[in-house]
Amino acid sequence: MKRKNHExxxxxxxxxxxxxxAVKRGDNPVMRIPMRSLRNVEFxxxxxxxxxxxxxxxxxxxxxxxxxxxxxxxxxxSAIMELLEADKTTSIRDLFYMTKxxxxxxxxxxxxxxxxxxxIEDLEVTLKALREELHLFASNRGTMVGNITLVDAxxxxxxxxxxxxxxxxxxxxxxxxxKFKRSEADFVLLVEKDAVWRRLNEDKFWKKYNCIMxxxxxxxxxxxxxxxxxxxxxxxxxxxxxxxxxxxGLYIYSVVKQGSINLAYESVRMAIxxxxxxxxxxxxxxxxxxxxxxxxxxxxxxxKRAKEMLSxxxxxxxxxxxxxxxxxDSGLKLELEALSARGITFISHEYLPEKINNSMYLx
Amino acid sequence: MKRKNHExxxxxxxxxxxxxxAVKRGDNPVMRIPMRSLRNVEFxxxxxxxxxxxxxxxxxxxxxxxxxxxxxxxxxxSAIMELLEADKTTSIRDLFYMTKxxxxxxxxxxxxxxxxxxxIEDLEVTLKALREELHLFASNRGTMVGNITLVDAxxxxxxxxxxxxxxxxxxxxxxxxxKFKRSEADFVLLVEKDAVWRRLNEDKFWKKYNCIMxxxxxxxxxxxxxxxxxxxxxxxxxxxxxxxxxxxGLYIYSVVKQGSINLAYESVRMAIxxxxxxxxxxxxxxxxxxxxxxxxxxxxxxxKRAKEMLSxxxxxxxxxxxxxxxxxDSGLKLELEALSARGITFISHEYLPEKINNSMYLx
Numbered sequence: 028m029k030r031k032n033h034e035x036x037x038x039x040x041x042x043x044x045x046x047x048x049a050v051k052r053g054d055n056p057v058m059r060i061p062m063r064s065l066r067n068v069e070f071x072x073x074x075x076x077x078x079x080x081x082x083x084x085x086x087x088x089x090x091x092x093x094x095x096x097x098x099x100x101x102x103x104x105s106a107i108m109e110l111l112e113a114d115k116t117t118s119i120r121d122l123f124y125m126t127k128x129x130x131x132x133x134x135x136x137x138x139x140x141x142x143x144x145x146x147i148e149d150l151e152v153t154l155k156a157l158r159e160e161l162h163l164f165a166s167n168r169g170t171m172v173g174n175i176t177l178v179d180a181x182x183x184x185x186x187x188x189x190x191x192x193x194x195x196x197x198x199x200x201x202x203x204x205x206k207f208k209r210s211e212a213d214f215v216l217l218v219e220k221d222a223v224w225r226r227l228n229e230d231k232f233w234k235k236y237n238c239i240m241x242x243x244x245x246x247x248x249x250x251x252x253x254x255x256x257x258x259x260x261x262x263x264x265x266x267x268x269x270x271x272x273x274x275x276g277l278y279i280y281s282v283v284k285q286g287s288i289n290l291a292y293e294s295v296r297m298a299i300x301x302x303x304x305x306x307x308x309x310x311x312x313x314x315x316x317x318x319x320x321x322x323x324x325x326x327x328x329x330x331k332r333a334k335e336m337l338s339x340x341x342x343x344x345x346x347x348x349x350x351x352x353x354x355x356d357s358g359l360k361l362e363l364e365a366l367s368a369r370g371i372t373f374i375s376h377e378y379l380p381e382k383i384n385n386s387m388y389l390x
Numbered sequence: 391m392k393r394k395n396h397e398x399x400x401x402x403x404x405x406x407x408x409x410x411x412a413v414k415r416g417d418n419p420v421m422r423i424p425m426r427s428l429r430n431v432e433f434x435x436x437x438x439x440x441x442x443x444x445x446x447x448x449x450x451x452x453x454x455x456x457x458x459x460x461x462x463x464x465x466x467x468s469a470i471m472e473l474l475e476a477d478k479t480t481s482i483r484d485l486f487y488m489t490k491x492x493x494x495x496x497x498x499x500x501x502x503x504x505x506x507x508x509x510i511e512d513l514e515v516t517l518k519a520l521r522e523e524l525h526l527f528a529s530n531r532g533t534m535v536g537n538i539t540l541v542d543a544x545x546x547x548x549x550x551x552x553x554x555x556x557x558x559x560x561x562x563x564x565x566x567x568x569k570f571k572r573s574e575a576d577f578v579l580l581v582e583k584d585a586v587w588r589r590l591n592e593d594k595f596w597k598k599y600n601c602i603m604x605x606x607x608x609x610x611x612x613x614x615x616x617x618x619x620x621x622x623x624x625x626x627x628x629x630x631x632x633x634x635x636x637x638x639g640l641y642i643y644s645v646v647k648q649g650s651i652n653l654a655y656e657s658v659r660m661a662i663x664x665x666x667x668x669x670x671x672x673x674x675x676x677x678x679x680x681x682x683x684x685x686x687x688x689x690x691x692x693x694k695r696a697k698e699m700l701s702x703x704x705x706x707x708x709x710x711x712x713x714x715x716x717x718x719d720s721g722l723k724l725e726l727e728a729l730s731a732r733g734i735t736f737i738s739h740e741y742l743p744e745k746i747n748n749s750m751y752l753x
Contacts, residue, residue: 109734110734113734115592115734115735116588116592117585117589117730117734118585118588118589118727120585120725120727121585121589121727121730121734122730123727124684124725124727124728124729124730124731125730125731125734127683127684127731128681128683128731129681129683135683164585164588166584166585166607167533167555167584167588170530170558178553179552179553179554179555180553180554181553182551182552182553183551184551184552184553184555188545188546188547189542189545189547189557189558190541190542190543190544190545190547190557190560190568191542191543191560191562191567192530192542192547192557192558192559192560193557193558194552194553194555194556194557194558195533195552195555195556195557195558196555197553197554197555197588198588199554204554205553221529221530222480222481222483222484222527222529225479225481225527225530225560225561226480226481226484229478229479244529318491318492320490320491320492320498321487321490362483362487364481364483364484364486364487365487366487367480367484367485367487367488368487368488368490368491371472371473371476371478371480371484371488372478
């Protein structure tokens, strides 16, 4: 069995043994679960990422309000053991069905997936393991091309020869599944939109500018975030993020950079504090002489979101305040596709080269 | 220039020349555009697909209500010429930005993409060309693995060695981009859900049962539909569709099989009338002894959709009426993941083999 599987199996067994010991001692068995609420989230200025504090909650077995969740926790842990022992992976939806059954007088172990998902998150923090290490996957999304060869589940994937479609990024990209083999790339370019990525792939941008190009179809999936983090750490590649100039684009960058508040416990292994925001920036419209007609007015929701972002600790730096206020003052947003108003290949041949060659990024 | 590009460029030029001729003759220039409304859609029983009738609308240049659309049609046609001449492809969102500008006294050529998209569809039917042949792409979605080697934009892709991620299916899969090279596969399996596809890929189902496995992440994209149609036509492979047992799953199958009502003009090159519905079927629950707890009650919307489907001409056959009524009578639906209640690999090792080996499909 793989070392990592073994390690996590042991943690689950420890959890079970502690409970058994408590029963033998005649104590009330208890699980200590780190708290995932906002109260227990803090921004680690030194590391530059959102992380979980050290508060935890206690879940008792002999407790009317907690007994069911206690049972559910062990039921899910036992299904995860089954996965690890068989070296199989599955979706969180599957896990719900695997653990759903009727006990006692017709009561369901779970009625709904909204009950089993938080239990999985409880186990993630309790066992200090990423969901992927528990062999559970989220939906996969995102594709990749560029100057790298990797091994995926034993198959060698040359990302220089992945055609127009690219290699589909799986949900689980831990080192036991995905190994990096050879890369001469100078950086990673993460593009929010698949249409823009395809434009760049058609123009073979990655070849000319020696990079790895990933598209995330909106907010990057866990697999994409974890893969970029590994490329950044293990191959020491800078990561550039290219998004629309709107609050949603900024939020995508923010999650890549610092992690999300909801899933703070994952930041340590997913966030990339040094990720570079390449654009679109609020002053690109002027700098690249884009016509006014391609701009879109910010709506109330945009304004609200942008104002929230002004108060994020990691956007407190002067240049970020200027960037976000610039967007708010102009009252305008801009999509990546708007660059096409200057020509089909403007983004590949002018916009990106000028930005990258002149280090025009925020960080 | 590629032959196909040339052919379509000529059609656009013909359109432009006819208009110029009309101007020279002093006539009112007119475009004749096949109608895309429900009134002009019919089910071709012999061919087994939904197709467009021969009604058309006339769009005049000298006409207060039509002049703008006439101008927009030529503006879009001209942008498409630019794409074809440069042999570049782009998204319909890009095209909107490429053609959006201000004319005369501050009037926009387009205010919104909802204005340019129907113009693209008008041109598709007028020029009798798929959107992809006009070098426009929709979003890409879906991945593929299995016993086939293909060439994508000059790169050889061996789908037997695509790891856990698979090859990302591009939006444009026409023969000038994607060429089939070598395949020993016996059939194509289209799976609605990526989580299920990953289960099957992890179990190397495609290897054991010698097939090509595609996941569509819900309703298949145009690229996925067109690719499967090409595999079916050119390699003479039967296509099996595996979806949830609910009205949405049936609808996915229905679109793969007969095409959609909204885009009837595409059916001729996208629909697969002989596609086989493998499951989930309403009686799988009983046949495969799935516990009652994994079923979900149909809601009002489900019931309404299922009843609509009873009246589709292509579901009039006795076995289809039985299938849909079976679902309605039971009042239950069933997700593919529910099979996991019988074990992680139940779908790979028992469900699919039994279904396929015994030809338990509907068509």
